[in-house]
Amino acid sequence: MTDFASVTLELLKGFGVTCYIFFITLALSLPAGLILAFGSMSRFTPLRTVVRTIVWVIRGTPLMLQIIAVFYGPYLLFGITGFDRVPSVIAAFVINYACYFSEIYRGGIESIPKGQFEAGQVLGMTKTQIFFRVIFLQLLRRIVPPMSNEIITLVKDTSLARVISIVEIIMVAQNFARAGLIWPLFYTGVFYLLFVGILTLLFRFLERKMSFIKV
Amino acid sequence: MERLRVEGFRKKFHDTEVLKGVDFCLPKGEILAIIGASGSGKTTLLRCLNFLETPDAGKIYLDGELLADASAHYKERELREKRKKFGLVFQSFNLFPHYRAEKNVSLAAELMAKEEAKDFRRNLKRELLSQKVPRARTTARAEAKAFLKKRLEDIRLRAGELLCKVGLSEKKDSYPYELSGGQQQRVAIARALMLDPEVLCFDEPTSALDPELTDEVLRAIRSLKGRTMIVVTHEMAFAREVADKVIFMADGVIEEQGTPEEVFGDPKSEKTRAFLRRRGEQ
Numbered sequence: 001m002t003d004f005a006s007v008t009l010e011l012l013k014g015f016g017v018t019c020y021i022f023f024i025t026l027a028l029s030l031p032a033g034l035i036l037a038f039g040s041m042s043r044f045t046p047l048r049t050v051v052r053t054i055v056w057v058i059r060g061t062p063l064m065l066q067i068i069a070v071f072y073g074p075y076l077l078f079g080i081t082g083f084d085r086v087p088s089v090i091a092a093f094v095i096n097y098a099c100y101f102s103e104i105y106r107g108g109i110e111s112i113p114k115g116q117f118e119a120g121q122v123l124g125m126t127k128t129q130i131f132f133r134v135i136f137l138q139l140l141r142r143i144v145p146p147m148s149n150e151i152i153t154l155v156k157d158t159s160l161a162r163v164i165s166i167v168e169i170i171m172v173a174q175n176f177a178r179a180g181l182i183w184p185l186f187y188t189g190v191f192y193l194l195f196v197g198i199l200t201l202l203f204r205f206l207e208r209k210m211s212f213i214k215v
Numbered sequence: 216m217e218r219l220r221v222e223g224f225r226k227k228f229h230d231t232e233v234l235k236g237v238d239f240c241l242p243k244g245e246i247l248a249i250i251g252a253s254g255s256g257k258t259t260l261l262r263c264l265n266f267l268e269t270p271d272a273g274k275i276y277l278d279g280e281l282l283a284d285a286s287a288h289y290k291e292r293e294l295r296e297k298r299k300k301f302g303l304v305f306q307s308f309n310l311f312p313h314y315r316a317e318k319n320v321s322l323a324a325e326l327m328a329k330e331e332a333k334d335f336r337r338n339l340k341r342e343l344l345s346q347k348v349p350r351a352r353t354t355a356r357a358e359a360k361a362f363l364k365k366r367l368e369d370i371r372l373r374a375g376e377l378l379c380k381v382g383l384s385e386k387k388d389s390y391p392y393e394l395s396g397g398q399q400q401r402v403a404i405a406r407a408l409m410l411d412p413e414v415l416c417f418d419e420p421t422s423a424l425d426p427e428l429t430d431e432v433l434r435a436i437r438s439l440k441g442r443t444m445i446v447v448t449h450e451m452a453f454a455r456e457v458a459d460k461v462i463f464m465a466d467g468v469i470e471e472q473g474t475p476e477e478v479f480g481d482p483k484s485e486k487t488r489a490f491l492r493r494r495g496e497q
């Protein structure tokens with residue numbers, strides 16, 4: 001059970017969990033962040049205050065603490081048990097990343113000249129049309145670089161899932177280490193590097209695709 | 216016939232009153248030039264007409280009918296309908312950087328056509344269903360699709376014509392960043408014309424341009440003679456030449472108005488005289 005092939009296989013299983021957490025978190029937090037961004041820019045003061053406070057709390061506390069809070073919180077507060085570990089770690093990641101993304105979206109939207117919104121308004125477009133037809137691509141162009149930073153951080157943050165005993169790739173390697181086999185722990189780096197390498201190429205491709213939008 | 220009448224426009228930003236009661240009217244097909252010192256409220260007036268700002272008081276009449284009253288509250292949808300009566304060409308063009316020239320011109324009309332096609336399909340479906348026609352849904356969808364296709368073709372054609380009219384038929388596939396300032400502003404003019412507004416407004420359309428590019432834009436505006444237009448401008452020669460009527464604004468009021476001959480040739484107000492003297496027009 002300690003030869004290269006079987007270690008690789010075990011690590012791959014752990015990496016599967018890592019990828020699962022990564023993709024689901026990404027798919028949910030990207031739209032959730034946009035909704036939060038609209039909330040934090042709302043003209044309705046109570047909503048804006050609530051959203052900005054949430055963002056402050058989430059960005060101001062360690063992610064590890066949030067994972068623990070989401071997993072044990074319902075039990076400690078209300079005595080509710082029975083949540084599965086993976087969904088609750090994903091919930092914690094989505095909340096955390098949606099807050100970070102929301103700030104990127106907000107910065108992006110606010111950096112788009114007011115004249116773009118007004119040009120749409122004067123042409124009789126609806127707010128939704130203005131957002132999706134006029135603003136969105138310009139926004140995307142601006143936020144791909146900061147977003148890619150956060151997304152790459154997420155790849156590595158998934159390893160925090162092990163604080164509530166989810167067996168992702170680092171956890172698998174640590175189990176080997178506990179049994180006296182150290183090298184799989186370093187070997188995990190290769191998996192992360194390859195994955196981040198692919199993401200980097202993808203983001204570079206996206207940036208090139210959108211470079212025709214001069215901002 | 217009177218196209219536009221503005222009554223009692225007032226607008227305050229915080230504590231400063233920017234428009235202090237502006238009244239004027241504009242006959243159909245005439246060109247109104249608005250001149251005045253920086254900060255006198257010219258842009259604010261145009262923005263109020265285009266519903267980008269809500270005046271604190273005042274009424275807009277279009278063709279003798281009340282279009283908007285500052286004391287009434289309009290829903291977003293109503294506001295959009297009213298906005299379409301006016302067009303605005305901005306000082307800084309505000310073209311959509313991610314669309315080619317032609318798409319910049321056609322976008323708004325295309326979106327409207329899509330909405331119309333949706334309504335068309337819904338109504339047709341209801342009608343066919345009530346007549347118990349078989350395959351009502353499919354028929355309605357196909358008819359709406361054909362309707363939209365025809366509309367989009369017409370829109371593309373019209374966008375091409377308008378670009379041709381402002382002398383840019385060769386540039387229809389260029390992105391805004393590939394165009395000079397003068398060309399961008401002409402695309403913006405074509406874009407504003409696409410919706411065929413009742414009153415077309417220009418806010419200093421040439422003041423962001425290099426001097427050698429202003430002529431092509433002024434020529435494009437001149438070629439629109441016959442439309443009802445309001446041009447806020449620092450180009451006194453242009454105002455003198457094309458305007459049917461000139462308004463001189465100072466500190467949020469209309470200090471003087473009249474024909475170009477009256478305002479430029481024989482200004483009544485001391486403020487107008489001082490302004491024109493500074494501009495070297497007198």
Ligand SMILES: Nc1ncnc2c1ncn2[C@@H]1O[C@H](COP(=O)(O)OP(=O)(O)OP(=O)(O)O)[C@@H](O)[C@H]1O
Binds near residue numbers: 228233252258259260
């Ligand atoms: N959104 C705003 N908030 C606060 N003050 C404003 C706002 N818009 C305009 N103002 C003020 O209103 C006054 C009139 O501005 P406006 O832009 O209408 O003048 P203008 O005649 O167009 O000047 P210019 O010739 O420089 O374009 C200025 O003093 C300006 O500072």
Ligand SMILES: [Mg+2]
Binds near residue numbers: 257258418419
């Ligand atoms: Mg102005």
